[in-house]
Amino acid sequence: MKVLIVGSGGREHALAWKFAQSEKVTQILCIPGNGGTATMPKCQNLSFAVSDFEGIRRFASVQGVALTVIGPELPLAMGIVDYFHDANLPVFGPTQVAAQIESSKSWAKELMISAGIPTAASATFTDPELAKAYVRSQSIPIVIKADGLASGKGVTVATTLDQALGAIEQMFTGQFGTAGERVLIEEYLAGQEVSILAVTDGDTIRPLLPAQDYKRLKEGNLGPNTGGMGAYAPSVITTPQLMAEIQTTILEPTIAALRDRGINYCGCLYAGLMITPEGKPKVIEFNARFGDPETQAILPLLNSPLEDLLLACVEKRLGQFLPISWKPGSSVCVVMTSAGYPETTESGKLISGIKKAEENGAAVFQAGTKIKDKSLVTNGGRVLGVSATGKELNEAIATAYRAVSHISYDGANYRRDIGVIEVPKVLNIKSP
Known part of the structure; x- marks a missing residue:
């Protein structure tokens, strides 16, 4: 085929x-x-x-x-x-009307509220002064989001009032184009983030392995938000009991709410969740497709043929599909970026060492790359995703970072704590 x-x-x-x-x-x-x-x-x-x-x-x-x-x-x-x-x-993949669950954060928020899906309290604004007035009446930290698509960068977790007001000003003055013409302001949720990627035919929805994504640019979850600096799977905090709760309180009600609106959602539904200190899942955001870089951490552990699973969704027979089969162990993906990312990107930098990295047990997934004059060069902000598996999470982390150490290009940058924040004593990673 x-x-x-x-x-x-x-x-x-x-x-x-x-x-x-x-x-x-x-x-x-x-x-x-x-x-x-x-x-x-x-x-x-x-x-x-x-x-x-x-x-x-x-x-x-x-x-x-x-x-x-x-x-x-x-x-x-x-x-x-x-x-x-x-x-x-x-x-x-979902239709245009179904994809609004990602393309409009306010649309998705209204869907969640109407269906009783747990999520952060919020308000939506098209007037910057009203948005600023609202922020002044709320507690800090607070989250400012561009309503539309902003390549994973239209979110500010403001830790001061000035930062929140500045984020509102940037969005309404065009930093994210038309995506910032409407702004969603949310309460700050504390806890641990988990990414749930689930496949659905519109009636049945089945989650893939839970993953942890690292969106901040720098170690320790500092710096600006990015499209994702790395991920690991399965998440160490997502117990079978928690997954069952996510299934019954978030995934199934979301598909049912869409169906009630006459929307048949076929594709991948990505639920970005916050697991609160009380152990309860709340939705931070929905995406209408496979996550990046979570996909690069999840797929190396998939045993079931991918084409069979996705065709079962397309042909509306996911309910009859055998249980999704997974390899034992853990998987880690470390994203390597260009200098200046996420604000700017550099292109045309010669990349070397991928073959050596793969010989050391990694799968190197290319993103911002292209072939130029028979050589591989950088061509974007997120350049590579270096993935590795292991019987234990620490083994996967060690293999991934050994592989990263063999890859070089001018301006290469990456976080050195992917997978380590949740298990801080697993590995003492140093810059290669």
């Missing part, structure tokens, strides 16, 4: 890598792909624009693609899945 993947990040490379392990998958077509998918067996990059929905749909139809998977949030929000549905082509 042929599989088509839309997107160019580390998540898409990881999806292609997993599909390539199946004997049933004969060809993987990536639009547009990156430097990693350009050289991977069974894989071919195609130079379509991600926004060329008509061209992508026509290509999938002519080529007899058995499954198309949409990776990034922007084409989902723009309605690419609707194009495939119009032609009765198999596609994994």
Whole structure:
């Protein structure tokens, strides 16, 4: 079977890598792909624009693609899945109206409140002065969010009033484009964050392994928010009892609430949760697709064929699918970025050492890369995701960082505490 993947990040490379392990998958077509998918067996990059929905749909139809998977949030929000549905082509991903669960934080918040799904108290504003007045009446810390898509960067956890007021000013003056025309202000939730990626056919929803994402740029969870600096799975704080509660109080009610609105949600539902000090899960955000970099930590542990699982969703038979099978142990993904990320990015820096890293037990998923003059160079903010597995979490951490030490390019940056904050005595990691 042929599989088509839309997107160019580390998540898409990881999806292609997993599909390539199946004997049933004969060809993987990536639009547009990156430097990693350009050289991977069974894989071919195609130079379509991600926004060329008509061209992508026509290509999938002519080529007899058995499954198309949409990776990034922007084409989902723009309605690419609707194009495939119009032609009765198999596609994994939510429709445009369903993708509002990520493309509009205020829409998602209203959905949660109406369905009784536990989440932070909030208020939405289109006027900066009213937003500032509201913040002055609330306690600090407080969370300021751009309502629309901002590549994972439109969130400020303000620890002072001045910081909160400054974040509001930045959003309403265009730092995040149209995404900041509406601003959501939320109460600050304390606790531990957990990422739950679940697949659904609109009726049945099944979670993948729980993961922990690290969004802050610097060690110790300091610095600005990013698209994600690393992840590990399964989360050490997510017990079977907690997963059962997440299933019954968050995942199933969300799908039911969407269905009640006439929305059939097929795809991956990402629930970013805060586990409060009392052990209760609350929703921080929903995303309408596989998380990045959580996907790069979760897929190395997946035993079930990925194409079978996703096709079960597309064909609305997830309820009859066998229990999802997982390998024992843990997985860690360390993200390597360009200098200046997330504010700026550098491109064209020669990358070396990936082969050596992979020889030392890692899977290196490429994101901001491209092939230039037959050499691999940087081409974006988040450049690589270095993933490794182990029987124990500390073994996976050690293998991942050994692999990272073999990779070099000018301006490379990464956190040295991925997986360590939750288990502080596991490993004393030093800069290579």
